[in-house]
Amino acid sequence: MRVEDLDTPTVVVDIARVERNLKRWQDYCDRHGIRNRPHIKTHKVPELAHRQVALGAVGIACQKLGEAEVMADAGIEDILIPYNLLGHAKLDRARALARRVKLTVACDSTVVADGLAEAFAAEGERLAVMVEVDSGMRRCGVGTAEEAAELAVHVAAKKSLRFAGFLTYPAPRGTAQVQEVMSAAKELLAGRGIETPAVSGGGTPDMWRAHEAPVVTEYRVGTYIYYDRMQVAAGAASYEDCALTIRTTVVSRPGSDRAVLDAGSKTLTSDIGSLDGHGYIVEYPEARITKLSEEHAQVDLSACAAKPAVGEQVTVIPNHCCVVSNLFDSVAVARDGRIVGRFPIAARGLVR
Numbered sequence: 001m002r003v004e005d006l007d008t009p010t011v012v013v014d015i016a017r018v019e020r021n022l023k024r025w026q027d028y029c030d031r032h033g034i035r036n037r038p039h040i041k042t043h044k045v046p047e048l049a050h051r052q053v054a055l056g057a058v059g060i061a062c063q064k065l066g067e068a069e070v071m072a073d074a075g076i077e078d079i080l081i082p083y084n085l086l087g088h089a090k091l092d093r094a095r096a097l098a099r100r101v102k103l104t105v106a107c108d109s110t111v112v113a114d115g116l117a118e119a120f121a122a123e124g125e126r127l128a129v130m131v132e133v134d135s136g137m138r139r140c141g142v143g144t145a146e147e148a149a150e151l152a153v154h155v156a157a158k159k160s161l162r163f164a165g166f167l168t169y170p171a172p173r174g175t176a177q178v179q180e181v182m183s184a185a186k187e188l189l190a191g192r193g194i195e196t197p198a199v200s201g202g203g204t205p206d207m208w209r210a211h212e213a214p215v216v217t218e219y220r221v222g223t224y225i226y227y228d229r230m231q232v233a234a235g236a237a238s239y240e241d242c243a244l245t246i247r248t249t250v251v252s253r254p255g256s257d258r259a260v261l262d263a264g265s266k267t268l269t270s271d272i273g274s275l276d277g278h279g280y281i282v283e284y285p286e287a288r289i290t291k292l293s294e295e296h297a298q299v300d301l302s303a304c305a306a307k308p309a310v311g312e313q314v315t316v317i318p319n320h321c322c323v324v325s326n327l328f329d330s331v332a333v334a335r336d337g338r339i340v341g342r343f344p345i346a347a348r349g350l351v352r
């Protein structure tokens, strides 16, 4: 079977591109002495996580416990959850997970740290906990190096916890800020007599600048396995690197300058970021996907010299591949245009 024989809309992963993307980044990490810890929220596929580890990753990161449980079931042994875990339901699951794998979690408040400490009070082994620092993203994380050091002291004083280092998820073009705030936190903590075992940074947009923040010892990248239109716009990759695409059919040509595809927000997602349009059509680069409804994409063909016919299939590189993965049960795996298998997306939909 070839890619064009698939029914649409469908997600296709070009495995040769995946292999190239994974290797290029692992080589970079090896060259710069950075521990590679890929974030699997992009693919949610155990088989791909195993490939990342086999190439040299020290372990994986999972955003949610549910993803981590799937990966642990599949035999992944070292998992970081860079997320604040709160409430008995999650803390019970974290305790069970920590008995099965080498688990590290994050916290950015004493509330989270105290909850973890209490949940692990009767465990034989201390839970590894990193302190999350906001280096400019304005999401989670303590706001200053002083607060980071303070919280690290708090964590280190807990009998059931082990301070495992500082962690940040940077804003795009935030490499210099990462270097600054993480170095300051480390230095302040050293002044309190506590060493920082690791500093975890991340993000695909600035992955090729990781060496410019030498304070970072471990780097979490997610989107680098597939890349997408946002990462091409960020300069991290080119369209030729994009490994996840959506095959879709032109189901209508309501006017000379318009086409409609059988992929809407339930396939392409509504993520737009700062981009214009909802995806890049490989065969018609001048086309613009201007609007989505659930199962239709409206395409403006006015800038195209050649135009697709009704029934023709086209290939879309989505704006944001990670959210697309979460919408499908499996992806078709292609090599040189031939379908060579299918990966179940075992952790799709696991948001708890």
Ligand SMILES: Cc1ncc(COP(=O)(O)O)c(C=O)c1O
Pocket (backbone or CB within 6 Å): 039, 042, 061, 082, 169, 202, 203, 204, 205, 220, 221, 222, 223, 224
């Ligand atoms: C905490 C954390 N680490 C790492 C990543 C990976 O980022 P990227 O997909 O840009 O590589 C993300 C992405 O959302 C994240 O939230």
